[in-house]
Amino acid sequence: MAIASEWPRISALGTDGFLVTFADRLNEPANRAALAFRHALDREGWSAVEETSTSLVSAYLRFDPRGSSHAEIRENLAHLLSRENWLDAPLPQGRRLWRVPAVFGTEMAPQLEEAAQAAGLTPKEAIASLTRSPVRVQTIGFAPGQPYLGELPPAWDIPRQSKLTSQVPAGALAVAIRQLVLFPVPAPTGWRHVAQTCFQLFHPDTDEPFVLRPGDELQVESVGAETLERMKADPNGGARAEAIR
Amino acid sequence: MTRTLTVKRAGPGVTVQDLGRPGHLAGGLSRGGAADRLALAEGAALLGQDAGTAALEMAGAGGEFEASEDMRIALTGAPMRASLDGTPLVWDASHLLPRGGRLKIGGCEAGCYGYLHLGGGVATDPLLGSRSAHLGTGLGRALQSGDRLPVGADPGLRGTGQRLDPAARCEGGTLRVVAGPQTGLFTPEQIRAFENSTFRRDVRGNRMGMRLISDAAELKPGGGLTVVSEVIVPGDIQITGDGSPFVLLSECQTTGGYPRIGSVLPADLPLAAQARPGTAFRFQFVTMEEAMQIEHLEQERRQKLSKSLRPLLRDPRAMFNLLSYQLISGATSGDDLERENR
Numbered sequence: 001m002a003i004a005s006e007w008p009r010i011s012a013l014g015t016d017g018f019l020v021t022f023a024d025r026l027n028e029p030a031n032r033a034a035l036a037f038r039h040a041l042d043r044e045g046w047s048a049v050e051e052t053s054t055s056l057v058s059a060y061l062r063f064d065p066r067g068s069s070h071a072e073i074r075e076n077l078a079h080l081l082s083r084e085n086w087l088d089a090p091l092p093q094g095r096r097l098w099r100v101p102a103v104f105g106t107e108m109a110p111q112l113e114e115a116a117q118a119a120g121l122t123p124k125e126a127i128a129s130l131t132r133s134p135v136r137v138q139t140i141g142f143a144p145g146q147p148y149l150g151e152l153p154p155a156w157d158i159p160r161q162s163k164l165t166s167q168v169p170a171g172a173l174a175v176a177i178r179q180l181v182l183f184p185v186p187a188p189t190g191w192r193h194v195a196q197t198c199f200q201l202f203h204p205d206t207d208e209p210f211v212l213r214p215g216d217e218l219q220v221e222s223v224g225a226e227t228l229e230r231m232k233a234d235p236n237g238g239a240r241a242e243a244i245r
Numbered sequence: 246m247t248r249t250l251t252v253k254r255a256g257p258g259v260t261v262q263d264l265g266r267p268g269h270l271a272g273g274l275s276r277g278g279a280a281d282r283l284a285l286a287e288g289a290a291l292l293g294q295d296a297g298t299a300a301l302e303m304a305g306a307g308g309e310f311e312a313s314e315d316m317r318i319a320l321t322g323a324p325m326r327a328s329l330d331g332t333p334l335v336w337d338a339s340h341l342l343p344r345g346g347r348l349k350i351g352g353c354e355a356g357c358y359g360y361l362h363l364g365g366g367v368a369t370d371p372l373l374g375s376r377s378a379h380l381g382t383g384l385g386r387a388l389q390s391g392d393r394l395p396v397g398a399d400p401g402l403r404g405t406g407q408r409l410d411p412a413a414r415c416e417g418g419t420l421r422v423v424a425g426p427q428t429g430l431f432t433p434e435q436i437r438a439f440e441n442s443t444f445r446r447d448v449r450g451n452r453m454g455m456r457l458i459s460d461a462a463e464l465k466p467g468g469g470l471t472v473v474s475e476v477i478v479p480g481d482i483q484i485t486g487d488g489s490p491f492v493l494l495s496e497c498q499t500t501g502g503y504p505r506i507g508s509v510l511p512a513d514l515p516l517a518a519q520a521r522p523g524t525a526f527r528f529q530f531v532t533m534e535e536a537m538q539i540e541h542l543e544q545e546r547r548q549k550l551s552k553s554l555r556p557l558l559r560d561p562r563a564m565f566n567l568l569s570y571q572l573i574s575g576a577t578s579g580d581d582l583e584r585e586n587r
Contacts (some may be wrong), residue, residue, distance in 0.1 A: 012428035014478045014508040016537050019426050026473055038271075051478055053270035055500050060270065060476040065540070070533055141474070141500035148474075184273075185383050202274075204372050204384055210272035225303040237408050 008033070008086070008223065016065055020077055021058040022086065028151070029087040030057035031138050035214050036089030037084075040080060048073070054149065054214060056139050077199070092191050092215040095244040100182075101223040101231060102173055102195040102219060104130075108225065111165075115192040117174050118158040127222050129153055129193070133218040135180055143187060145201035145210040149180040149218055160190035171237065173199045195220065198228060198237030217244065248396040249313040250363060253347070259388045260303025260378035261367050262360075264297045267520075270476060270499050271402055277379040278498045279453050280358045280518040282306075282511070283547065287411060288362030291339040293403030298366035299376040301388070303359045304452075307350025307449035308388075310361070314344045314365035316396060317364030317405050323356025323415060323519055338408035338557055356415035365397030381453065381496055387423045407554040417446070417524035420492075422507035423536045424483065426475070430466045430504050439464060439528055442489060443534035446520040452496040455517060456489055457526060463476035464488040466504045474502040480509040482528075490515050490528075499530050507532030510536050552556065 007030075008022045020037060023030035038059040041052045048067030053060045062071055063220045104127045105112035116126035135149040152175070159177045165188065169176060174191035181191050184201035201211050212218075223238075231238030252259075264285065266276025279285045279302055289296040295439075305323050307431065319339040320327055327334040327350045334340055334348075342348055353359060369376050378385030388394075431439070444457035465488040476499065477483070483491045483503035492509055493501075494517065507530065509517060520526070 009426075012423065012533060013425050013476065014480055015423060015510055015533070017476075017478060019475060021426065021475070024473065031460040051268050052269060053499075056473050058473075058475045062267075062478075063535055070537075139474075139500070140271065141273045141476075142498045144269070144272055148272045202382070207267075209274075209373060224513075225384070234301055 003076045008081055009083070010074055012070060012074075013060065016062060017062045018073060018077060019058050019060055020081065025148075026056050026138070032089050032091055033057075033086035034059045035092050037086050041093060042170065042233055044075060044076075044080065046073070049074060054139060081167070092213070095213075095215040095217065096214070096241040097217045097219060097240050097244050098239050099219045099221055100197055100199055101221050101228055101238040102197045102221050103225050103228050104195045108196040109172070109193050111174075111192040112194045115194045118192070119155040121155060126194070129155065130175070130180070131220050131222050134219040137180070137212050137214050137216045137218070138171045139214055140210060140212060143183070143185050144204075145184040145212060145219070147182050147201070147212045147216075149182065150178055152180065153177045154178070158192075161192065162190075164188045164190050165193060169196070171199055174196060180220075195222075197239070198232045199239045200232075200235045200237065200245070203235070246463075247313075248365065248398075249393045250316070250367075250392070250396055250452075251311045251313070252390055252392040253309035253311055254390050255308035255388045255392070256303060256306030257387060258302075258306075259308055260302050260304075260372065260380070261299050261369055261385060261388070261394070262302040262377045263299040263375055265377050265495065266373050266379075267374040272489050273499050274373070274379070274382060274496055275499045276479070278375065278377045279486065280495050281322050281360070281414070281515045283412065283414070283515040284358065284360045285549060286547040287321040287409060287492070288319045288360055291321070291337075291403070291407055291409060291554065292317055293551065294364070294366065294413050296547070298378075299369070300360050300362040300367065302339065304357060304501055306352045307359060307361065308390075308584070310342075310348040310350070312342045312344055312346065312348075312396075314354040316342045317399060317401060318342045318348070320350075320359065320361040321362065321411065322358050322360040323353040325353050326351035327485045332556065335408060337411045337420060337558060339403070339405040341405045355521075357521060358518060363396050363399075364401055365399035368395040368397040376443045377582075379496060381498075392503065392578070395550050401452075403554075406557045409550060409554050410516075410556050415519045415521075417520055417526045418516055419511045419529050420513045421531045421536070422509055422528050422530060423533055425481065425505050427466075427472060427504040430472075430508050431464070431506055435466075436465055436506075438531070440530060442527070444526045444528070446465050446522050446526070447489070448522045448539055450522070452494055454483075454491050454497055455520065456485075456491050458489055472504045474500045477501040477505070478508070480511060480514055481505045482507055482509060489552060494518055512539050
């Protein structure tokens with residue numbers, strides 16, 4: 001099996017992209033490294049580069065092969081990688097803490113009990129565990145503005161369901177593999193739906209269409225259904241942001 | 246007065262599409278845009294306009310349309326039965342759609358996605374830099390009867406009554422592939438099986454991607470390997486839990502955790518997008534150098550499409566089915582002067 005043992009690793013992706021991967025599994029330093037490396041790529045401003053992005057532990061770059069060859073981009077990436085130890089990079093600047101009201105369980109989020117049981121907790125313990133401390137946006141992806149949040153306590157290392165839930169609504173908070181996902185649009189999912197928010201994460205008609213950024217943190221707050229109902233008129237669904245210093 | 250195209254009736258999968266919204270991967274929004282980019286280029290060549298001009302993409306079936314004033318149109322992609330006031334229209338050609346004339350576009354005769362291009366292009370308000378509907382994320386929607394689409398001003402440089410010979414792409418064939426970040430997770434035997442098997446398109450497929458099935462290849466990556474979710478792009482070939490390849494298309498998500506055996510070259514993606522269930526494919530790895538050469542030639546070919554146009558009426562003696570042609574296309578609709586004087 002030809003798995004490179006050395007990280008980070010540079011690989012071509014498609015005919016016009018590269019991935020720079022910092023680990024073979026999710027961990028906090030690799031997540032920070034991916035974010036910091038993408039930021040550095042943006043600062044470099046190589047002329048052929050058309051887009052950069054990150055996922056959990058890798059940075060992505062798309063370029064115009066008419067502007068630079070694969071060999072040139074690969075060499076530039078290797079050079080940039082060697083410039084510092086990216087695993088020691090700090091988290092991005094301008095991070096925010098969002099306090100997000102959510103209704104746990106009830107018919108609005110019908111899988112709380114099932115998820116709690118999978119984690120070996122009572123529903124009450126599950127709510128306490130998920131609201132005790134903030135979770136960090138590790139990446140935005142899959143759907144517009146959709147955050148992957150973590151890392152949850154070890155009890156939450158529960159698998160995704162083998163059978164998909166045919167659809168969870170926008171604002172659904174779902175759990176699996178020590179992560180939470182907050183859904184910006186209705187979607188089928190294998191993650192268990194434990195709480196419901198009315199936080200709108202995608203505003204396509206504005207200059208800042210994606211509300212959350214990697215590195216932001218979310219503190220989920222358990223509220224009653226009436227409280228959440230009152231927050232529906234607010235696009236942020238009652239979520240408040242403060243700067244993290 | 247604004248030029249409009251009224252949708253009198255629409256199939257379930259008629260949407261406005263252009264080249265999509267590049268640049269939002271970091272926000273979780275994939276580029277999207279027309280499933281068959283070559284068909285967009287062909288329509289643009291027929292009407293002499295930019296390849297990014299928005300057109301109507303018709304999945305499986307078209308609909309009925311009426312123009313508020315005379316418009317140039319072009320039909321490309323999957324061939325569909327089309328007629329203007331009952332007279333059949335040639336596919337892969339440009340025509341005049343006169344004001345009030347009834348354009349009917351039926352089901353696909355081959356392939357999946359047909360395109361109706363308008364001189365001046367569909368001029369709906371762009372959202373995040375594109376007019377493309379991206380249904381999975383709630384951007385835009387499928388067209389419905391009663392919709393009135395604004396159409397841009399048309400300098401009409403190339404007239405109508407032209408045709409081109411489309412590159413065949415509705416019958417499957419060989420998809421050329423470059424290696425990617427996870428190709429090394431597959432054994433040499435699996436790579437050989439991947440290249441030496443015939444795959445057929447499954448019934449499961451849409452603008453996000455298509456599943457392929459084969460009884461020959463055993464492609465499940467071994468060792469219980471899990472891949473951390475990372476950026477995915479159209480063309481990527483994910484090997485799903487049961488060993489079936491899933492080829493990602495225009496409207497795929499932005500990240501995914503299935504191991505990818507490689508990526509289909511953009512030049513070959515129209516073949517994948519236009520495949521109907523049952524269509525047969527083979528995969529062939531090429532080096533990145535070969536891929537660059539193939540892409541370069543394909544881009545050059547697309548840029549020169551307008552040079553390959555020929556008149557629809559060039560030589561009636563060579564047209565064995567003369568009566569099926571729309572002979573007034575390329576001329577005026579005959580009553581233009583009367584209308585202007587009205």
